[in-house]
Amino acid sequence: MAKKNKKNWYIPVGQSITELDKKVLAFQDCGVLVPPRTLIKTPEQIEGIRRSGVVNTGVLDLVASEIRAGMSTAEIDRLVYEYTMDHGAIPAPLNYEGFPKSVCTSVNEVVCHGIPSEDEILEEGDIINVDVSTILDGYYSDASRMFVIGETTPEKQRLVDVARECLEIGMKAAQPWGFVGDIGKAIAKHAHKNGFSVVRDMCGHGVGLEFHEEPEVDHYDTRRRGMLLVPGMTFTIEPMINMGTWEVFVDEEDDWTVVTEDELPSAQWEHTFVMTEHGLEILTH
Ligand code: MF3
Ligand code: CO
Numbered sequence: 001m002a003k004k005n006k007k008n009w010y011i012p013v014g015q016s017i018t019e020l021d022k023k024v025l026a027f028q029d030c031g032v033l034v035p036p037r038t039l040i041k042t043p044e045q046i047e048g049i050r051r052s053g054v055v056n057t058g059v060l061d062l063v064a065s066e067i068r069a070g071m072s073t074a075e076i077d078r079l080v081y082e083y084t085m086d087h088g089a090i091p092a093p094l095n096y097e098g099f100p101k102s103v104c105t106s107v108n109e110v111v112c113h114g115i116p117s118e119d120e121i122l123e124e125g126d127i128i129n130v131d132v133s134t135i136l137d138g139y140y141s142d143a144s145r146m147f148v149i150g151e152t153t154p155e156k157q158r159l160v161d162v163a164r165e166c167l168e169i170g171m172k173a174a175q176p177w178g179f180v181g182d183i184g185k186a187i188a189k190h191a192h193k194n195g196f197s198v199v200r201d202m203c204g205h206g207v208g209l210e211f212h213e214e215p216e217v218d219h220y221d222t223r224r225r226g227m228l229l230v231p232g233m234t235f236t237i238e239p240m241i242n243m244g245t246w247e248v249f250v251d252e253e254d255d256w257t258v259v260t261e262d263e264l265p266s267a268q269w270e271h272t273f274v275m276t277e278h279g280l281e282i283l284t285h
Contacts, residue, residue: 012037024230027177033227039206039214040232046274046283048139049208049234053272053283055089056134056141059103060284063132067147069124073105076130077116084134092133092140092211099256104131104144111199111240111248111258111266124150127160129268133211142207142236143284144270155243156265162194163241163267170219170237171273171280180226184218187239199240199266201248202258207272208234220246231275234283238270 010028011017017025020040028034041049062083063076080103084091091102099115106114106129107122114129122128131144146160166187173186184198191198198220206213215227219239242248244264251257260266273280 010034010037020231023177024228027228033225035215035227035230035233038209040230041208041234041274042232045139045208046232046234048137049141049272049274050283052089052134052136052139053141053143053285055084055087055136056132056143056272056284058087059083059132059134060130060143060145063130064145064147067122067128067130067149069122069126069149071122072118073107073114073116073120073122073128074118076105077101077103080132087136089134089136092135092142093131096211105129106131106258106266106268108265109260109263111242111260112202112268113256113258115254115256122149125152125156127152127156127265127267131268131270135211138209140207140209140211141272141284142211142238142270143272144238144268146267146269158194159196159241159243159265159267162191162196163239164269166190166198166219166239166241167237167269167271170239171271171282174229174237174273174275174280176229176231176275176277176279178229180215180217180229181222181224182229183237185221187219187237188221191239191241197242197244197246199242199246199248202240204236204238204270206233206235229275231277233275234272235275236270236272238268240266240268242266 204217
C-alpha cells in the first residue's frame, strides 16, 4: 500500500487560520479535493472582479443594442474594443495565447472561439454567441450571451433557450460545500432530456485574478465529485449545448475556431459567479 500524501498544500503560509480554513481542512482530512487557498478570494478581490463584471456587462448590453443582420463580426469586435478601452479596461481575449481579436464571435455550428472577421456577415436566422471577457485593474470577468438575428427556426430557438436553462440549472446545482461535479451532472440531465448533447472538450473555469484558473468546471456528467465548492471561489459556468453530436473539432486554418463535428448548431451562455454561503451570485449581471 502506498503512503498517503499528507503534505498540506491548503494551509496559507504566514496567514492566520480562519474558521473557514478549519472547515476546508476537515474536508481535506476526509480525502476531499479542496481548492488551494489562493482560489478563495478576499472581499476586496471579489469587489474588483465585480467592478470588472460591470464593464463586461456594459459591453454585452452595447452588443445587444447594435447587433443586426448585415453587420460583420469584425464590427462587433470594434464595438467591444472601443467600449472596453473607453472604460479604462482591456479586452482579455486580445493577444491571449495569440488570439487576434477582442471578442469571440461564434455563429451557428461554431461552438466557441470564433474569430471576428470582415468577411463574416450576420444573416437573418443566424444564432451567434458573443463571448466577452474584461480585465479591469487586474481583475478578470467573463460572460457570453446568444443573439438570434431576426427570427430563426423553432429548433434553433429551442437550442438557444435550452442552453440558457442549462446555465440556470447549473447555477442552482452549485451549492456551498457541494462539489463542482454537481454542476455538470445537472446540466447534462436537462440537455439530454431535451434531445441535445453537451460539449466535453471545453469547460468553465476559475476566473478573477487570471483569465483561466482552477477549477475546471465540466458541463457533462464526469461521474466524479470534483473539487469542493467553498464560499469565496469565483468561476464561470458556460455550457456549450449541441443540436447533434457532442463531438467537436478545431479549425486547422486558424487553430482557434471550435466547430461541431456534424456541423449542426451549438449554443452557449456564460456568467462569472462568486460562491457565497447561500449559493452562487452572478458577477456579470
Ligand atoms: N472567453 C472564453 C472563455 O469563456 C475564452 C476565450 S480565450 C480566447 O473561457 F483567447 F479565445 F479569447
Ligand atoms: Co469562460
